[in-house]
Amino acid sequence: MPKLLAPDGSKNIIGPRIRLLRKQAKLSQEKLMEDLQLLGFDSERGVIKRIENGDRFVSDIELKMLASYFHVKYEYLLDGKEEN
Numbered sequence: 001m002p003k004l005l006a007p008d009g010s011k012n013i014i015g016p017r018i019r020l021l022r023k024q025a026k027l028s029q030e031k032l033m034e035d036l037q038l039l040g041f042d043s044e045r046g047v048i049k050r051i052e053n054g055d056r057f058v059s060d061i062e063l064k065m066l067a068s069y070f071h072v073k074y075e076y077l078l079d080g081k082e083e084n
Contacts, residue, residue: 003057010054014063014077019052021070041065 006013022032029048037043041062050056058066067074076082 006054008054011056012051012054012058013079014058014066015052015054017077017080018048018066021072022048022052025070036065036069039065039069 003011005011022029025032027035029046029052033041033043033045033048047056051058063074063077067077072082
């Protein structure tokens with residue numbers, strides 16, 4: 001059974017918001033990955049680029065970790081809505 005894709009054909013919908021948050025924090029993709037690995041995000045080189053470009057699926061555990069790292073609710077990463 002094929003995996004579901006976002007309406008634009010990408011493998012995740014959080015990539016653009018991860019890119020925005022990373023740039024707002026003035027982090028390189030490599031620095032973000034280093035920080036996430038210290039928190040237990042086990043991943044290979046280039047994963048942030050693939051997430052941001054929509055070329056990689058993101059697990060629920062990874063989603064929660066990214067939200068925690070950037071101090072945002074995971075709903076923001078999924079639909080872009082900020083809490084009022």
